[in-house]
Amino acid sequence: MATDPQPTPFRPSTAIDEVADFLADPVPAADFPRHILRFRNDRAAAQVGLDDLGDEGWTDHFGRFLPLPGSLPSPLALRYHGHQFRVYNPDIGDGRGFLFAQMHDSRDRLMDLGTKGSGRTPYSRFGDGRLTLKGGLREILATEMLEALGVETSRTFSLVETGEALQRGDEPSPTRSSVLVRLSHSHIRIGSFQRLATLGLTDEMTRLAAYCLRHLFGEEPGAAPELRLLEHVVAGAARLTASYMAAGFVHGVLNTDNINVTAESFDYGPWRFTPYWELGFTAAYFDHQGLYAFGRQAHAIHWNVVQLAIAFSKIHDPEVLAPILDSFPATYEAAIVGAMLGRLGIARTDEVSDLALVQAIEEALGAGTVTIDRFFFDWAGGRRRGASPADPAYDAPAFAALATMLETRSPSGAGDHAYWSDANPCSMHIEEVEAIWGSIDREDDWSPLHAKVAAIRRMGDALARLRG
Structure with a gap:
């Protein structure tokens, strides 16, 4: 992964418009009482042409969410389902975040600026749509450490303290609030396809697979874009898992709505780095069964990829999908060798x-x-x-x-x-x-x-x- 800035012009995109009609809902950002800039990632900003923003302009775009010129005119809350600790949940989606903007980076990849803590959406349920300041701090530390260790990860782009007092059950309350912006190579999840499969929207599933191949992998989609996308996801997920192990990292919540189709790690809640090579080490205090323990992450991520294949079975015979899934163990074995020897x-x-x-x-x-x-x-x-x-x-x-x-x-x-x-x-x-x-x-x-x-x-x- 690049460690030095690679300055590039700002090149906005609205590629998501191709699939937004079935994938997202326009939403407003919350109106926060204060906007105190606490962290700006100028190294990441240089790679998407936004490092020349002054602090006032930065806060306008990443605290008040004024649109970036040429990108999305309105934030979009993404729709998805997901297995959460192996229980299928159709009542999720972007509940405290949205897709704010798209642009191309210095490697010509389509990138998303997404938020965490930016207010309520149609998918907030009973949540307040906010993020604690401590949660924002933890995401900065997780993403910086993982990037340094060679893990493909979202990057914490911005953290703004917002001046609200939040009530939380898992830390002393009231606690301070914030809004975070992350830079990611897509926010399309396995759960995005699970939702379409559950609703029987097979044409839309093909459209979304084609979007992913065209804009995220630089390939023109063929007659069966789902199969080619599954190949990418299986290979990428195996590499991601191997990089977690070499880093000694435990994500904590490897649900299908937290697995990006680009296999870029993102969305850090109860993460931990295990001090020792302890296979049973868990990050989430509520993971009582150790489902996502350090040594079970390969199994967990493979299981999630199987759920993507199950979604694609609405279109393709399982006999066609199975050989792609079967490549995961060998790809993981090769990847963990590369990751461990690379860190050494x-x-x-x-x-x-x-x-x-x-x-x-x-x-x-x-x-x-x-x-x-x-x-x-x-x-x-x-x-x-x-x-x-x-x-x-x-x-x-x-x-x-x-x-x-x-x-x-x-x-x-x-x-x-x-x-x-x-x-x-x-x-x-x-x-x-x-x-x-x-x-x-x-x-x-x-x-x-x-x-x-x-x-x-x-x-x-x-x-x-x-x-x-």
Whole structure:
């Protein structure tokens, strides 16, 4: 993933108009009492031609939601259904967000600016349509860390504090409110197709699949766009899951309405980074069965992709869909090898020995004696870099065997970044998230957040060089 700005002209789009008649509803944005700009992602803005906006113009567009010239004249709340913890729910959709604008980025991809906390919509049900400031902060930290670790993710584009006092049951209330804008490569979900299948709108399903191929994958749709789209989703979902594992990340709510057809990770609620390679580690306190635990994410995401195929079975025979789905395990296996060796910064050799090396890494980390971040930091480039607090653990047989396997490996990139001389790796565990929020909540001190974002991006630059 690019770490440096790639300035580009602003190139607005209204591509969503092709499918908006059955996919979305025009909605107004909430009228907030205050607009305090707390975070603007100029690096991301440079890639879509919006970095030259002053703070007042920024707040006008991403706090008051004045339309961007040439893009959507009105926000659109997207319609979708979804399986939520395996229970089908037809009563969801954009309940506190909307699609605000579309444009092309410096890689000529169609991008969406979507919101979180922008007010009530027809799909809000009993919700207030708002986002807590802490929720916005957590999304900044999740997206920045994942981007640095090489995960394809939405990027937090903007966070504006809105001056309302919100009542919540899962944190001390009243709490502060915010509105967040995310930059994403589409907001079309598996649940978008599930809704159309449930309603029997098969022609619309074909139109939406064609839209996705044309605008999100740069392909002209053929006679069966659903099949080609399923191929993309299966491959992308497998790669996404593998990148979660290499990052030590647990999304927490892998429902079908949270799986984007571009396989770009987005919508961060109860996420966590697991300190140790603990397969049963969960992020959501309400995930009592461990459905979306760290080690079950591949199964969960594969299950979600199967639901997309079930939606497409309204049009195609299951016998045609099954071979596409069956490619997931092999694609995932290849992807996790690439993701793990990429984070370690060593070159690939052959399929068998690469897989054996990844299995040895998982076995060594599975002992729970060294954190994931510490291991990848200490062994960057495949060689021990010097003294470490984890040295006693590295004397264990599993790590000794791993060290022997690494002796014949070559680095894949440059490991000369100053980051590798730090005493400790940059990490993002729950204690640090709470400490950053505590500074904001108690003293309105945002400096720990800005310092952390700078540290994460510095690590991301080092990792990009290491990957080569």
